[in-house]
Amino acid sequence: MPLLLGEPALVVTRLQGEESLSALYNYTVTATTPDNSNISWQAASAIDIKSLIGKQMTLRIALNDWRTDTGTEKAYREITGIVQQVRYLGRRNNCALYQMVLRPWLYLAELTSDFRIFQNKTVTEIIGEILADYDFPHEKRISETYPPLEYQVQYGETDFAFIQRLMEAWGLYWFFEHQGQQHKLVIVDNIGAHKPFFAGSPHVVGYDQQTHENRKEYIAEFHHLQTLTSGRWVTNDYDFTRSRADIMSLDSQPRQTSFNQQEIFDWPGNYGDPATGDHLARVRMEEQGAAGSRSQGSAPVPTIVCGCVFTLDHYPLAKANCEYLVLGTELDFREITERTGKADFSLQCHFHVQPVTKIYRHPRSVPRRRTYGPQTAIVVGPPGKEIWTDEYGRIKVRFLWDRYGKNRESDSCWLRVSQPWAGNNFGGICIPRVGHEVIIDFINGDPDRPLVMGSLYNNVTMPPWELPENATQSGWISRTPGGGRANFNGIRFEDKPGLENYWEQAERDMSRLTKRDEEQVIGRSRAVTVGANDALSVAGESSLLVGGALGISVGGEQNDNVGGAKGINVGGAFMTAVGGYHSVVVGGAHQMAAGGAATMTAGGIFCINSANELVISAPLVRIIGSGQLVLQGGQVLINPGDCQNCGGGGGGGGGAIIGKPGIPGILGGTGMVGLSGLPIPTESPTESPTDTPLPTPTETETPPWSPPVG
Structure with a gap:
C-alpha cells in the first residue's frame, strides 16, 4: 500500500x-x-x-x-x-x-495462451504441469483415479481455459481458501473435500426472517428450489482398433419428478474405453441431478464463504434444515475503515447452495476448440529411421505450431493416414516418410483427433522430375531407403503430343502374376534385353507367329527338348550351318524327304551305318569314286534275284571288290553283272605307243552324270 x-x-x-x-x-x-x-x-x-x-x-x-x-x-x-x-x-x-x-x-492463466501437446498423462497430471508455471499455492483433494489420456492438445487456449475445460469434462472443480495473506487454489472431485469455515466444529446458521433477536449470525432469506432436469445421459464414440465394438455408455439417475426420463445424447463422447465412457456419462448425470435441487438466500454475515459448508437451522421447511455446500456468494460491504475498524458499516451476502448429499459437478462452460481447415506438419521418427510406422500404417508428425517439438517420434500421437482404398487386407497404401510434409485434418475439427490426408512438396522435398518443363509427365516414383535419386521403383506417363509414353522401373526384382488370361498387343516394334538368364515355362501349347524374318542368335549352347512330336514347316529355303560337331540322334524311325535334289557333302569321311539293312533305291543309282571305289561285305550280291545258288565261301574269302579281276568267277558262270546297267571293266591289253585301245564288247563309255529328271 x-x-x-x-x-x-x-x-x-x-x-x-x-x-x-x-x-x-x-x-x-x-x-x-x-x-x-x-x-x-x-x-x-x-x-x-x-x-x-x-x-x-x-x-x-x-x-x-x-x-x-x-x-x-x-x-x-x-x-x-x-x-x-x-x-x-x-x-x-x-x-x-x-x-x-x-x-x-489463477487469473494470470487467462493472460497466457499456448499450443502444447500432452501425451499419456492423467487429467490431474496435465493440470499440475500447467500450474507449475505459476508460483502460487495449490492443492488437490481428489478421491477418484483418472486414466492416462493418450493425447491432449492445448490448442491456442489460455492456460485457464484449457485446464478449466479438462476439469469440467472429468468432474473436477475448484475454489480458493483465503488464509495467512495468501489464497490457495483447491481442486476437488468429492463433497468430503469441503470444510466448515470455522475448522474443527460444525458451522450452524439459524434462519431468522423477522426478529433477529439475540442473533449476530443469521440467515434472513432462504429460498429452496426444485427444478425439472433430464434423467438419462447417453454418450457414444468410435475406436478404430475395436471398430465393431459397441462402446456406448448410459447413466440414468431420474429424480422423483414427472418427465424424469428425458434423455440427452452426447456425441462424440471423446473416449475410446467403455469404462471411461461410463465415468464421463456419470459425471454429466451428476451435474444434471445436482442442478435439480438448489437453494439461495441472503444474510448480513461474512462467514458464509464459497467452498465451505454450513448447516441451516430453524427453517420452516423441515427437510431444508440440512448441511449445504456454498456454491457462490455476492458480498457487499460498506464503509470499512482500515485504520480503526470502528466505523459504521453495512454488510449483505447473497449466496447459492446445494445439499451436501449431492456431489457438485460444474457445467461445461468452456467449449472444445475447433480447427478451421487443414494444416500441414512434418513427419518425424527415431534417429536413423527413414520410415516409422505401426501395424495400422500410422505415422507421427511435428505440427508447425508445436514450438516444444524435438523432431522425434515423441512429438505427437500416432496419426492414421488416409489411403486411396482401405479394405480387409486389400487396398492402396503409401507411408509418408520422415521429413515429408503432410496435410493434417481433424475429426469433427477436434485438435485431439488428427488425421493425415495427403502429402505436399516443398523446397526440401521436390517433385521427382523437373517442372514446369515436364508438366506433361505424371506418375509415381518411390525411393529405396538410404538410396539416392537413381534408386527407385516407379511408373511415369508422358502426355506430350507426339511423344506419349508409358515408362516403368523396378529398382531390383519385378514379379507379375496373371491368374487367368493375359493379352498384350504391340502396334509396332518390341525389343527385350535380358542381362542374364531367361526362362519361359508353358504348361499347355505355345505358338510363335512371325510375319517376316526370324533370327535367333545364341552365343553359347542351345538345347531343344521336345517331349512329343516336333514339326518344322519351312515355306522356302531351310539352311542349318554348324561351325563344329553336328549330331542327330533319333530313337525311332528317321525319314528325310526332299521335293527336289538332295545333296549331302562331307569335308572328310562320310559314313552311313545301319544296324540291320541299308537300302539305296532310285531309278538310277551312281556310286562314283574319283580315286577308288571299294565295296566290302561278308557276301556281295549283284542281282540276287537272278542267282539261285550264289554263295561264297565261309569267312572273309567270299568277299570280292567290284572292278577287280575274277569277279565273274566269284559270281558264277552265268555272265550276270552284280550292278545291273553299270559297265564291268576287264583287263586292258598291253599299251603300245602308237595304238589307241578300243573298247571291248563288254565296255561302254560312261556318259557324264546328270541328275534324274522328275
Whole structure:
C-alpha cells in the first residue's frame, strides 16, 4: 500500500464482489485518501496507480461483530487477490477516490495462451504441469483415479481455459481458501473435500426472517428450489482398433419428478474405453441431478464463504434444515475503515447452495476448440529411421505450431493416414516418410483427433522430375531407403503430343502374376534385353507367329527338348550351318524327304551305318569314286534275284571288290553283272605307243552324270 505523510494512502470504504466454485472471483474495492488537511487533494490525486498493478492485496473483515467464539485463528475473514485494475474516480472534498479490482492468481492463466501437446498423462497430471508455471499455492483433494489420456492438445487456449475445460469434462472443480495473506487454489472431485469455515466444529446458521433477536449470525432469506432436469445421459464414440465394438455408455439417475426420463445424447463422447465412457456419462448425470435441487438466500454475515459448508437451522421447511455446500456468494460491504475498524458499516451476502448429499459437478462452460481447415506438419521418427510406422500404417508428425517439438517420434500421437482404398487386407497404401510434409485434418475439427490426408512438396522435398518443363509427365516414383535419386521403383506417363509414353522401373526384382488370361498387343516394334538368364515355362501349347524374318542368335549352347512330336514347316529355303560337331540322334524311325535334289557333302569321311539293312533305291543309282571305289561285305550280291545258288565261301574269302579281276568267277558262270546297267571293266591289253585301245564288247563309255529328271 502506498503512503502519504507516513500513513496508508488509501482507506477502504467499500468492498463488493462475487466468488463461485470454478470461477475467477472479482472483488471491487473502493478507497479514498485519508481525510487529512495536511494532504492536499493534488497530492492525494497523484498516487502512482500503475505501481499497484499486479500487487497482492489482502483485506480483513473482523468477525467479532458476528461471533464471539471465533478464536484467535479465525478472528478475521481474509480476502486476498492480485490487483488487476486501478481506476482514479476523482475528487471528493479534499480527498481522492480510487477503485481497485482484485482477481485470484489463477487469473494470470487467462493472460497466457499456448499450443502444447500432452501425451499419456492423467487429467490431474496435465493440470499440475500447467500450474507449475505459476508460483502460487495449490492443492488437490481428489478421491477418484483418472486414466492416462493418450493425447491432449492445448490448442491456442489460455492456460485457464484449457485446464478449466479438462476439469469440467472429468468432474473436477475448484475454489480458493483465503488464509495467512495468501489464497490457495483447491481442486476437488468429492463433497468430503469441503470444510466448515470455522475448522474443527460444525458451522450452524439459524434462519431468522423477522426478529433477529439475540442473533449476530443469521440467515434472513432462504429460498429452496426444485427444478425439472433430464434423467438419462447417453454418450457414444468410435475406436478404430475395436471398430465393431459397441462402446456406448448410459447413466440414468431420474429424480422423483414427472418427465424424469428425458434423455440427452452426447456425441462424440471423446473416449475410446467403455469404462471411461461410463465415468464421463456419470459425471454429466451428476451435474444434471445436482442442478435439480438448489437453494439461495441472503444474510448480513461474512462467514458464509464459497467452498465451505454450513448447516441451516430453524427453517420452516423441515427437510431444508440440512448441511449445504456454498456454491457462490455476492458480498457487499460498506464503509470499512482500515485504520480503526470502528466505523459504521453495512454488510449483505447473497449466496447459492446445494445439499451436501449431492456431489457438485460444474457445467461445461468452456467449449472444445475447433480447427478451421487443414494444416500441414512434418513427419518425424527415431534417429536413423527413414520410415516409422505401426501395424495400422500410422505415422507421427511435428505440427508447425508445436514450438516444444524435438523432431522425434515423441512429438505427437500416432496419426492414421488416409489411403486411396482401405479394405480387409486389400487396398492402396503409401507411408509418408520422415521429413515429408503432410496435410493434417481433424475429426469433427477436434485438435485431439488428427488425421493425415495427403502429402505436399516443398523446397526440401521436390517433385521427382523437373517442372514446369515436364508438366506433361505424371506418375509415381518411390525411393529405396538410404538410396539416392537413381534408386527407385516407379511408373511415369508422358502426355506430350507426339511423344506419349508409358515408362516403368523396378529398382531390383519385378514379379507379375496373371491368374487367368493375359493379352498384350504391340502396334509396332518390341525389343527385350535380358542381362542374364531367361526362362519361359508353358504348361499347355505355345505358338510363335512371325510375319517376316526370324533370327535367333545364341552365343553359347542351345538345347531343344521336345517331349512329343516336333514339326518344322519351312515355306522356302531351310539352311542349318554348324561351325563344329553336328549330331542327330533319333530313337525311332528317321525319314528325310526332299521335293527336289538332295545333296549331302562331307569335308572328310562320310559314313552311313545301319544296324540291320541299308537300302539305296532310285531309278538310277551312281556310286562314283574319283580315286577308288571299294565295296566290302561278308557276301556281295549283284542281282540276287537272278542267282539261285550264289554263295561264297565261309569267312572273309567270299568277299570280292567290284572292278577287280575274277569277279565273274566269284559270281558264277552265268555272265550276270552284280550292278545291273553299270559297265564291268576287264583287263586292258598291253599299251603300245602308237595304238589307241578300243573298247571291248563288254565296255561302254560312261556318259557324264546328270541328275534324274522328275
